[in-house]
Amino acid sequence: MGFSSKQMMGLGVFLFAIFVGVPLLIGATGRWDFYFTLTSVALLAIASAGVWLTFYIGRINIGQGAFALIGAYVSAILVVKAGWSFWLSLPAAGLFAALVAVLIGLPILRLRGVYFAMITLVLTQVVTLTALALPITNGAKGISNIPLPSGLSLFGIPLIPDFGSMENTKLAFYLTACILMVVTYAALYRLVNSRLGHLCRSMQQNEELASSIGVNIAYIRIVIFAISSFFGGLGGAMFGSIAQSVYPSSFQVADSVNFMLNCFLGGLGYVFGPMLGTLVLYFGWDLLFEFGKYQMLIYSTLLILIIRFLPNGLLSIRFSKGDKS
Amino acid sequence: MSSLIQVKNVTKKYGGLTANNDISFDVGEHEILSVIGPNGAGKSTLFKMISSFTPTTSGEVLYRGERISNLKPHIVARKGVVRTFQETTIFKSMTVRESVVVAQHLRAKASLAGYFWGSRTAQDDVAAFGKYADELLEFLGMSEIANELASNLPQGNLRALGIAIGLATAPKVLLLDEPFAGMNHDETMNMVNLVRSVRDERGVTIMLVEHDMPAVMSISDRIVVLNFGEKIAEGTPSEIQNNENVIEAYLGSADDEIGM
Ligand SMILES: Nc1ncnc2c1ncn2[C@@H]1O[C@H](COP(=O)(O)OP(=O)(O)OP(=O)(O)O)[C@@H](O)[C@H]1O
Ligand SMILES: [Mg+2]
Numbered sequence: 001m002g003f004s005s006k007q008m009m010g011l012g013v014f015l016f017a018i019f020v021g022v023p024l025l026i027g028a029t030g031r032w033d034f035y036f037t038l039t040s041v042a043l044l045a046i047a048s049a050g051v052w053l054t055f056y057i058g059r060i061n062i063g064q065g066a067f068a069l070i071g072a073y074v075s076a077i078l079v080v081k082a083g084w085s086f087w088l089s090l091p092a093a094g095l096f097a098a099l100v101a102v103l104i105g106l107p108i109l110r111l112r113g114v115y116f117a118m119i120t121l122v123l124t125q126v127v128t129l130t131a132l133a134l135p136i137t138n139g140a141k142g143i144s145n146i147p148l149p150s151g152l153s154l155f156g157i158p159l160i161p162d163f164g165s166m167e168n169t170k171l172a173f174y175l176t177a178c179i180l181m182v183v184t185y186a187a188l189y190r191l192v193n194s195r196l197g198h199l200c201r202s203m204q205q206n207e208e209l210a211s212s213i214g215v216n217i218a219y220i221r222i223v224i225f226a227i228s229s230f231f232g233g234l235g236g237a238m239f240g241s242i243a244q245s246v247y248p249s250s251f252q253v254a255d256s257v258n259f260m261l262n263c264f265l266g267g268l269g270y271v272f273g274p275m276l277g278t279l280v281l282y283f284g285w286d287l288l289f290e291f292g293k294y295q296m297l298i299y300s301t302l303l304i305l306i307i308r309f310l311p312n313g314l315l316s317i318r319f320s321k322g323d324k325s
Numbered sequence: 326m327s328s329l330i331q332v333k334n335v336t337k338k339y340g341g342l343t344a345n346n347d348i349s350f351d352v353g354e355h356e357i358l359s360v361i362g363p364n365g366a367g368k369s370t371l372f373k374m375i376s377s378f379t380p381t382t383s384g385e386v387l388y389r390g391e392r393i394s395n396l397k398p399h400i401v402a403r404k405g406v407v408r409t410f411q412e413t414t415i416f417k418s419m420t421v422r423e424s425v426v427v428a429q430h431l432r433a434k435a436s437l438a439g440y441f442w443g444s445r446t447a448q449d450d451v452a453a454f455g456k457y458a459d460e461l462l463e464f465l466g467m468s469e470i471a472n473e474l475a476s477n478l479p480q481g482n483l484r485a486l487g488i489a490i491g492l493a494t495a496p497k498v499l500l501l502d503e504p505f506a507g508m509n510h511d512e513t514m515n516m517v518n519l520v521r522s523v524r525d526e527r528g529v530t531i532m533l534v535e536h537d538m539p540a541v542m543s544i545s546d547r548i549v550v551l552n553f554g555e556k557i558a559e560g561t562p563s564e565i566q567n568n569e570n571v572i573e574a575y576l577g578s579a580d581d582e583i584g585m
Binding site for chain 2: 190191194195196198199201202205206208209211212213214215216217218223
């Protein structure tokens with residue numbers, strides 16, 4: 001895949017900024033709390049990437065919180081009750097979320113537009129209620145006291161150090177979340193620019209025409225929804241590990257709505273849109289904190305204005321003149 | 326001529342309305358067969374059943390002796406029976422070339438995962454699709470608009486794009502629903518020649534629905550005529566032009582006979 005030198009430069013600057021720049025800045029200013037904020041942004045951006053992918057097949061997904069919650073519980077249960085290494089529970093959480101997505105997706109992915117959106121909107125609540133009801137999830141008490149990720153070594157070669165014996169777990173979690181985010185977006189970029197991505201585009205633009213050229217749209221929808229939910233599960237599992245606890249309310253309907261808004265805000269036409277959207281939305285909300293009870297009002301008004309006047313998202317400002325990536 | 330497609334006693338009911346009633350006919354290999362009839366006669370419905378876009382109420386359609394009705398459209402397309410649409414149906418935000426490339430996906434040798442990782446086979450596929458797209462667009466005289474966005478094309482080109490997308494799947498049987506609609510005389514004649522060479526040079530069997538009688542008469546080997554969902558005639562263009570039932574169905578009188 002050919003990258004222009006400009007794109008390579010941009011990528012280099014971005015990687016340098018998150019892996020070197022941010023730690024240096026935080027070290028210099030002593031604002032250690034920013035690690036937690038930026039870690040959250042990175043993890044939310046991973047879940048948002050999944051939502052963006054369902055938009056890519058023309059479906060509005062307001063249910064990613066459900067899959068994040070599933071991922072968080074699966075990882076917590078595997079680590080706490082089955083004694084798994086966190087690093088193994090992480091992909092398992094993603095896969096379990098993907099499996100649930102296949103089962104749920106089979107009946108609901110036929111629905112389009114607002115009907116699909118409405119059904120996904122209740123998913124988060126369904127998972128919350130399930131977590132409250134099941135014995136294995138510990139009901140309302142949730143699962144607390146999740147140990148920090150242990151070290152990981154392969155054939156005696158240490159790959160990841162033990163988080164428990166670290167002085168600065170904040171930095172370690174931050175770096176882990178960033179690596180995960182970079183891998184997620186690299187995979188997303190690759191997917192969108194490969195044959196699967198092209199088939200998704202064909203479906204998004206015209207499902208009838210796509211099936212007339214032999215695209216198995218039902219199958220592709222399921223595959224995409226599963227990948228989307230895999231990202232949700234991954235993000236959720238990481239969150240649980242950082243918070244060292246999971247509760248039925250760890251992810252709520254509002255989170256699911258935010259995942260979707262992140263995508264709208266960043267731009268549905270750009271792979272990196274949800275990443276930018278998550279960053280802006282997260283900090284935007286915090287910055288409005290001083291407006292007290294008007295926070296929500298100002299926040300919503302701004303969102304409506306942005307979506308009204310920038311229907312293609314924030315990234316469209318930069319790309320509107322010519323080079324669409 | 327052996328028959329490639331067999332339409333056998335096909336009936337389609339929409340509630341109380343019978344869109345197709347007990348239709349039967351065969352299509353031979355390498356034939357160009359037109360289905361004509363007044364508006365609402367059931368022509369598009371018949372094509373939708375042949376391509377499994379809608380199920381039959383009763384009866385079946387066979388392709389090389391194998392049932393292709395009441396399946397899924399993508400399965401029928403994979404067998405090589407591909408339709409185009411009466412209404413403008415395109416991939417709006419793809420260029421002409423991108424549309425023609427994506428339509429070739431059935432011929433991919435690499436798996437979806439292979440494409441993700443950029444395997445050797447996938448790279449070969451991509452190169453082959455690009456090459457074939459250029460060749461096909463050249464053949465269709467569309468090279469100049471290859472990089473135009475589909476949504477920016479004028480009406481005449483949209484029809485051609487729909488046909489190009491269908492052809493890119495390398496079909497054995499191509500069903501064209503009103504391929505000449507909205508074209509002027511020259512464009513139509515051009516397209517008639519193209520459709521003929523699709524059959525002659527690529528060996529594609531063609532079924533088409535058309536209202537443009539001069540074009541139908543010049544292009545068809547045989548014609549099937551529908552009226553109010555019934556098949557009222559079948560034969561060569563000259564047989565159809567002189568068929569009493571057909572003349573009556575079209576005009577209610579023998580004065581304005583159809584034809585050139
Ligand atoms: N999905 C549907 N539901 C109900 N009735 C339908 C449906 N599709 C078609 N019909 C009816 O079936 C009849 C045949 O329609 P069809 O589209 O096959 O006609 P046609 O011969 O293609 O006409 P035209 O030349 O105008 O395209 C019409 O009366 C139409 O109203
Ligand atoms: Mg029609």
